[in-house]
Amino acid sequence: MKMEGKLVLVTGGAGFIGTHTVVQLLKEGFRVSIIDNFDNSVEEALDRVKEVVGPALAAKIEFHFVDLRNKDDLEKVFAKSKFDGVIHFAGRKAVGESVEYPRRYFDNNLIGTINLYEVMAKYNCKKMVFSSSSTVYGQPEKIPCVEDTELKAMNPYGRTKLFLEEIARDISQAESDWQIILLRYFNPVAAHESGKIGEDPKGIPNNLMPYIQQVAVGRLPELNVYGHDYPTRDGTAIRDYIHVMDLADGHIAALKKLFTPDFKGCVPYNLGTGRGTSVLEMVAAFEKASGKKIPMKLCPRRAGDATAVYAAVDKAAKELGWKAKHGIEEMCRDQWNWASKNPWGYQGKKA
Numbered sequence: 001m002k003m004e005g006k007l008v009l010v011t012g013g014a015g016f017i018g019t020h021t022v023v024q025l026l027k028e029g030f031r032v033s034i035i036d037n038f039d040n041s042v043e044e045a046l047d048r049v050k051e052v053v054g055p056a057l058a059a060k061i062e063f064h065f066v067d068l069r070n071k072d073d074l075e076k077v078f079a080k081s082k083f084d085g086v087i088h089f090a091g092r093k094a095v096g097e098s099v100e101y102p103r104r105y106f107d108n109n110l111i112g113t114i115n116l117y118e119v120m121a122k123y124n125c126k127k128m129v130f131s132s133s134s135t136v137y138g139q140p141e142k143i144p145c146v147e148d149t150e151l152k153a154m155n156p157y158g159r160t161k162l163f164l165e166e167i168a169r170d171i172s173q174a175e176s177d178w179q180i181i182l183l184r185y186f187n188p189v190a191a192h193e194s195g196k197i198g199e200d201p202k203g204i205p206n207n208l209m210p211y212i213q214q215v216a217v218g219r220l221p222e223l224n225v226y227g228h229d230y231p232t233r234d235g236t237a238i239r240d241y242i243h244v245m246d247l248a249d250g251h252i253a254a255l256k257k258l259f260t261p262d263f264k265g266c267v268p269y270n271l272g273t274g275r276g277t278s279v280l281e282m283v284a285a286f287e288k289a290s291g292k293k294i295p296m297k298l299c300p301r302r303a304g305d306a307t308a309v310y311a312a313v314d315k316a317a318k319e320l321g322w323k324a325k326h327g328i329e330e331m332c333r334d335q336w337n338w339a340s341k342n343p344w345g346y347q348g349k350k351a
């Protein structure tokens with residue numbers, strides 16, 4: 001299907017998954033309009049995206065410094081351009097922070113998204129790809145997680161994703177002209193093969209791969225392994241890590257699906273590999289890819305962590321024609337390529 005020239009609004013386009021998806025959208029022929037407030041990102045990330053795609057495709061990007069919670073600013077963006085669809089990444093995503101500051105999460109994730117739906121409706125733009133998360137499966141009783149199992153939130157961040165899924169379902173039930181795809185990401189890792197863009201968390205990382213990366217480059221002394229008494233093959237917890245470029249391609253597949261005449265309503269899809277990897281296996285793969293030793297400390301379990309989570313991948317394969325291509329070795333290779341070229345992230349080491 002020809003996507004040439006279609007204009008997509010990407011909220012949170014300066015963030016980790018957003019930057020990688022913008023690269024793939026441009027390569028696919030889309031024009032891209034980005035909204036971001038740099039709450040968890042920096043302008044340099046967008047300059048790097050332009051470097052990666054080159055000047056001809058870079059000319060197809062426009063950027064709006066807008067906070068989704070400001071509905072008037074959001075309206076101005078919609079008043080200027082007619083969008084063919086929206087990919088909605090913008091939001092806060094740290095579980096621990098959400099437990100400590102729940103209102104921050106309800107304010108940003110809920111109000112921002114509700115504003116977006118209101119303005120999309122007003123400007124008759126009704127195709128949406130929404131960033132959901134495997135967090136909506138809670139502590140899954142059955143793995144692999146299939147899309148139509150009962151959903152459960154374990155913390156305020158997870159609750160915002162669950163509420164926003166429910167809101168999407170309600171809207172599409174009441175107004176049949178909406179077409180919405182909910183993408184439930186498993187554990188996104190790695191970086192673009194160029195090593196020019198990647199994940200650059202502010203402060204001490206919460207997630208495993210950015211933490212390992214910072215140990216490897218000497219920013220942190222050792223990795224705390226949270227839990228070594230899980231009923232798994234080596235005692236550490238199991239997750240479904242997915243290369244961010246596969247994830248980006250999953251968004252292209254979802255967007256294309258929204259442009260097919262037969263697509264109706266609001267449909268969830270898992271984006272994972274279907275394969276589980278333990279913490280120790282991930283560390284070993286990273287050590288091999290980087291040639292760096294990762295010192296580790298075995299620690300008690302982290303509150304709220306599930307033993308094992310991985311995706312059922314058949315639905316996305318069958319209905320979106322999408323499958324993850326990269327394995328753990330390639331994920332670690334590309335993570336290290338980004339880390340070794342940018343040990344202190346986009347902005348270098350602060351004096």
Ligand SMILES: NC(=O)c1ccc[n+]([C@@H]2O[C@H](COP(=O)([O-])OP(=O)(O)OC[C@H]3O[C@@H](n4cnc5c(N)ncnc54)[C@H](O)[C@@H]3O)[C@@H](O)[C@H]2O)c1
Pocket residue numbers: 011012013014015016017018035036037038039040041066067068069088089090091092093108112131132133134185186187188
């Ligand atoms: N990375 C993961 O592990 C993961 C897993 C599952 C789901 N998700 C979801 O995917 C989405 C993208 O995640 P990411 O890892 O790229 O996060 P990220 O923090 O790197 O990117 C989010 C971007 O949104 C922007 N933003 C936040 N609030 C905004 C607002 N009110 N207005 C405008 N811009 C705003 C931030 O500045 C940032 O650039 C999020 O919704 C997240 O919850 C991420």
Ligand SMILES: O=c1ccn([C@@H]2O[C@H](COP(=O)(O)OP(=O)(O)O[C@H]3O[C@H](CO)[C@H](O)[C@H](O)[C@H]3O)[C@@H](O)[C@H]2O)c(=O)[nH]1
Pocket residue numbers: 093094095133134135157185186187206207208209211223224225226227237238239279302305309
């Ligand atoms: O320093 C660390 C960080 C993590 N882990 C372990 O590594 C595994 C993965 O942890 P992450 O924090 O990287 O990922 P989670 O699966 O806990 O959760 C992340 O991915 C989910 C999607 O599956 C949700 O989106 C959630 O919001 C997001 O934080 C867990 O067993 C965790 O205990 C460590 O041992 N040490």
